[in-house]
Amino acid sequence: MKKKKHMAVVIAFLLPVFVIYTAFLFIPLVQTAFYSLTEWNGITEKIYVGFDNYKELFGSSDYWLVFWNTIQLVVITLLIQIPAGLILAYLLYMKTKGMKIFRTIYFLPVVIAPVAISLMFSLFYNSEIGVFNRILEMIGLGAFQTNWLSNTDTLLYAVMAPQVWQYIGLYVTIFLGALQSVPSELVESAQIDGAGQVKTFFHVILPQIAGFSNICIILCITGSLKAFEHSWIMTGGGPGVRSSYLGVYMYKTAFVNSDFGTGSAITMTIVALSLVITLIVNAVFSAREKD
């Protein structure tokens, strides 16, 4: 009897989650997988074409350029956002005076709409009326002036920059919370044992916040894989597809060109890429835990 009651409670808790996930995640995913095997403009009947959409996609140079852009975004955000977030959080943690104000200032861009940030950066970059080139000239770096959004060498990175900058504050906040949860006795005893600031950070603090680092890395990767707004607002993913990520490419294909079949195939490749990266990250995390 008790077991039955216990079972009822378990089901009552799991059912809503199961229903919501099934309705809004699993069913759409299965539907998308089905659409990806069809030729469908969103209006007329779907025509089953097997793996033709995938063949066309994998044979398209545009797709691989977009794929590479997305990988670059993942790597660059990982290399900049996480270390920058950690360093800033550690500086705030060490120098506690005014910490709350700085924490708020760093977090502020996170809550501003990406659309506003993107429009702001578009104006900054504008070589005719923008301030970015003027600032470079004023500080003696005039040689680096360029048409940021119209130069194929800088275009992609100019579009990435606001996204990378905007979310550093998120990691500052997470890492700061993590640092504050490290027992002060551990730090003190390390320092009594003669460990300097650097050794204490790498050998005492960093291992303590490893779990938080994992969360930040996952947030960073997923944020990059679903990147959309900055690229869409600043350049519409163009010129061509030069500043597109997979999300933008999918949107343009499905909703602008009304090719929902190929758009769904792109979505499935995003899912596959996410799964592969998740598996790699999990493997790295478990190997690190074993060590």
Add this chain to the structure above:
Amino acid sequence: MKKRMARLMAMSMAMALAVSAAGCGSSQTSESEESSSGGSGDKVSVVLATNWGEGDAKYDYFYPLFEKFQEENKDTMYITLQTYSTEDYKTKIKTQTASGDLPDVFTYWGGGMMTDMVDAGLLLNVDDYFAESESVKREDFEESSFDYYIAGDGNAYGVPIESTRGVLIANKNLFEQYGLEYPTTYDELVSVAEVFKENGIIPMSIGSNGGVPSEFFFSELYNQYEGGEDEIAALASGGNFDTDNAVKVAEVLTDMIDQGMFPADTMANGGWTNSLQLYTDQKAAMTYTYPWNYEFIPDEIQECTDIIPMPQMPGATVDPSTIMAGFTVYGFMINKASFEDEAKHDAVMKICDFLASDELTQSLTESGMIPCKNVEMNMDNQKLIMQKTMDYAQDKNLVQVHYTTMPSADAITMMDSSLDELFIKAITPEEFVQKVQDVLDK
């Protein structure tokens, strides 16, 4: 006791979550049921969608009349007005079409953008509407304005609202300041551009972001070449973009870019607003624009602005002072199912009569709209630059642009994004033409 309370609370929270999730679904269902059955009682629910949202030049001229119409018909219909900015609006309609939730009456574009809807039988042949309407007849409109909405079966599926004219505008003061004449040939344009560049003025504020305004400028130049007009018109049926003229025009554009005639940063200064901004700030001497942007030109700039013919490009045979890009921009479409729905039919007819009414058409002209309907435009109410445009347009032969004749939406997208690439010199003229043709061949 404590345990039982905790269990009870947990159960009730789980139930609340489940009920709230179910609640969302039920409210949506009842809404859709109401709209599909045409509402309860005498009042019928209809959805009108337009791209004249707040911030759009037409909003102020449309909304007061819409409110009046709504008030007059409050006893018979409940109108849901859906408005979005143009680009979002296009996506919204596509999404609604895919989900089977097309508005009852909606403004939309013709050509390649409506083909799929026509094929799926979603749109009403507008002759069916005209046959029933007591206040609006097909003859009230410029007949050629229906061309944009004529599908492969020869029927028109949209009632045209707005026509337009492409104009090259020049700042008279800047030309006078540097002792320059308006250029009529390409060589003159190059000389004029040199003087402006030396003085820190951008000769022509034409960028390319999403193919705007470069795509329309490309078409304007294309029409100067022998057979260009016919080739653009034939695009709708033949699907051939890979022509000698296309390569020639792309080469001319590349040369203009090399000569520094456009802003250096064509992406950041692309789009209607940004291209116009440099001109209205007097940082650029000329720009290519359309009347739907006139709302954003200050009075003092309108005064010193002249509409001038496009200079004749190298190898062109058509005199640019005799032609002008002029085409139907968009109109409204009628959801066939709603028109055939007995409950909604009268309401749909009334809304269509309102959208095509002389009163609304005349009001919209004040936003800088050239009407497709033959109504008297009160020129005294028009902006100065609009008056100049209409004067200039009087004796011009109207020519089409690729946007209206391109047979598929993805070919338009490819043309736009490839022009962006051409403008930053990431691709050659031949590659640009080939990329568009490849999409058409697909």
